Amino acid sequence: SAQPQHIRELIDRRAHLLGPGYQLFYTNPVEVSRGSGVHLYDSAGNEYLDAYNNVVSLGHCHPAVVDAVTRQLSTLTTNTRYLQADLLDFSERLLATFPAELDRVTYTCTGSEANDLALRVARAHTGNTGIIVTRNAYHGVTAEVAAFSPSLGPASPLGPHVRTISAPDPRRQGDAVTDLLRAEIRAAIDDLRRHGFGVCALVVDSIFSSDGVQPFPTDLLGVLAAEVRAAGGVYLADEVQAGFGRTGAGWWGFGRHAVVPDLVTLGKPMGNGIPVAATVLRHEIGREFGRNVRYFNTFGGSNVPIAAASAVLDTITREGLIENAREIGAQLLRGFAEIVSGYQCLAEVRGAGLFLGVEVIAPEDTGPDRVLAQSLVDDLREHFVLVSASGPDGNVIKIRPPLVFGTEDAALLLDRFADAATRVLPA
Ligand code: PMP
Numbered sequence: 001s002a003q004p005q006h007i008r009e010l011i012d013r014r015a016h017l018l019g020p021g022y023q024l025f026y027t028n029p030v031e032v033s034r035g036s037g038v039h040l041y042d043s044a045g046n047e048y049l050d051a052y053n054n055v056v057s058l059g060h061c062h063p064a065v066v067d068a069v070t071r072q073l074s075t076l077t078t079n080t081r082y083l084q085a086d087l088l089d090f091s092e093r094l095l096a097t098f099p100a101e102l103d104r105v106t107y108t109c110t111g112s113e114a115n116d117l118a119l120r121v122a123r124a125h126t127g128n129t130g131i132i133v134t135r136n137a138y139h140g141v142t143a144e145v146a147a148f149s150p151s152l153g154p155a156s157p158l159g160p161h162v163r164t165i166s167a168p169d170p171r172r173q174g175d176a177v178t179d180l181l182r183a184e185i186r187a188a189i190d191d192l193r194r195h196g197f198g199v200c201a202l203v204v205d206s207i208f209s210s211d212g213v214q215p216f217p218t219d220l221l222g223v224l225a226a227e228v229r230a231a232g233g234v235y236l237a238d239e240v241q242a243g244f245g246r247t248g249a250g251w252w253g254f255g256r257h258a259v260v261p262d263l264v265t266l267g268k269p270m271g272n273g274i275p276v277a278a279t280v281l282r283h284e285i286g287r288e289f290g291r292n293v294r295y296f297n298t299f300g301g302s303n304v305p306i307a308a309a310s311a312v313l314d315t316i317t318r319e320g321l322i323e324n325a326r327e328i329g330a331q332l333l334r335g336f337a338e339i340v341s342g343y344q345c346l347a348e349v350r351g352a353g354l355f356l357g358v359e360v361i362a363p364e365d366t367g368p369d370r371v372l373a374q375s376l377v378d379d380l381r382e383h384f385v386l387v388s389a390s391g392p393d394g395n396v397i398k399i400r401p402p403l404v405f406g407t408e409d410a411a412l413l414l415d416r417f418a419d420a421a422t423r424v425l426p427a
Helices: 005-017 063-073 085-095 111-126 170-194 220-230 253-257 283-292 303-318 321-341 370-382 407-424
Strands: 034-036 039-041 047-050 104-108 130-134 162-165 199-205 234-238 263-266 277-281 346-352 355-360 388-390 396-399
Touching: 047 407, 063 303, 085 104, 085 277, 085 303, 104 111, 111 199, 111 234, 111 263, 111 277, 111 283, 130 170, 162 170, 170 199, 170 220, 199 220, 220 234, 220 253, 277 283, 303 321, 321 346, 321 355, 321 407, 355 370, 370 388, 370 396, 370 407
Parallel strands: 130 162, 130 199, 199 234, 234 263
Antiparallel strands: 034 039, 039 047, 104 277, 263 277, 346 355, 355 396, 388 396
C-alpha cells in the first residue's frame, strides 16, 4: 500500500540514525504517538486495538503507575546502597506471590540482566557451566545470554556449553510429549558430559513464547526440572513473558506446571513501561555467589522503578487482573476455536489466559506458512488491530493484549480477526 511521505521519511531517518540490528513491526510500519488503556494512536488520530504489547499489562499509561512514578521522581531517586523501607516493603509483597522456598530477590533493569545474573549465580552454586534451553528459545541480549538464545539464528551461534531440546508441541508430538522431552533432556545431559561440561542449568520460558506459544502439557516442567537436578543442575524459570498474571492461573507461569524453580527471572510487565526486572531465588542457591562476588546495579532496585513495580503489583490485585486474564482469555479461546474450525489453513488455537497462539499452515501441504501468517498480521494492522507472529517458523499469530482487555475488546478482536481471515485465507 502507498505509504504517506512522512512515514517514508521516518523509516529513512531511522536507517541513518539508529545502530545495527533494529527491526520494525509490519510491512507497513505503524507510527505511534500516544497510548491509553488498550489503545495506541498514530499522529493522524487513528485508534489501534493493542492485542500484543505485554509490557503495559495494566494498559497504556495506567494512572496508578503514572502517579507513583511522578511522585517518586519528585521525592527521592537514588540507589540500593542506602537504607530504604520502601524497597523492603515491596520485596516482601513481591516474594509473597512466590512459593515460600523462593525467598530472595535481586533487582536489575532488564530481563537480559536478570538472566545473566541468574546464570552467574547458578554457575557459582553448581560449579558447572552446561546450559539446556529449548530449540527456539529467547532469553536476552548480553553476550552470555545470547549464547543460549537460539532464536537469534545461525549468525549468533550458541556457546559450546549449550544444548537444545524440543519445545513441547502436542499437535505434532502427540500424547507422549513429556516422555519425548524427558528422553531429549537425558540425551542433552549425556552429550554435555561427553564434551566435558557439567550441568549448570535448565532455562525455560514458562509459556515457550518464541517457540510458538506452547501452554501444554502442564506436567512437563516438573519432569524436566527433576532430570536437571538429578544431574547436579538447577532449574531457572524465565517469567519475563509469562509472569505477572498473564496466564490467568496465578502470578507465575511455572505455577501451571506445579513445580517450584530454583531461580526465577522477571521483567517486561513488572513496571508497566518503566525498566525494572528481577532475579528471584532460593537463598541457598545464592550462597556461593554472595560469598565471593559483589553485585551492584546502579538503576536496579532504585526508587522510581520500584515505585512503578509497586503500583503494578497493587493494581493487578486491586483490579482483579489475573481473574480478568483467565475470563477474557477463555472468551478469546472459544472465539478463536470457532474461527479456526472454519479454515483449513488455521491448524489450531492454543493459550493460557491472555497469551494465545494461532497456528497458520499452508493450504496444500499443511506445513507452517510464514507468508500467510504475515499476511494476516499485516491485514489486521491495516484494520487497526495489532498482533504479531512468532515461533521457529514464524507462522504462529501471537496474541498477548494488556491484562485490562475487556469483553468488548475481545469481541472486537475476534470480529476483526474473522474479517481478516475471510480476506486473506483460502476458503
Ligand atoms: N526472556 C524472555 C522470555 C523474553 O521474551 C525477553 C525479551 N523479549 C527477555 C528474556 C529479555 O528481556 P529484556 O529485553 O528486558 O532484556
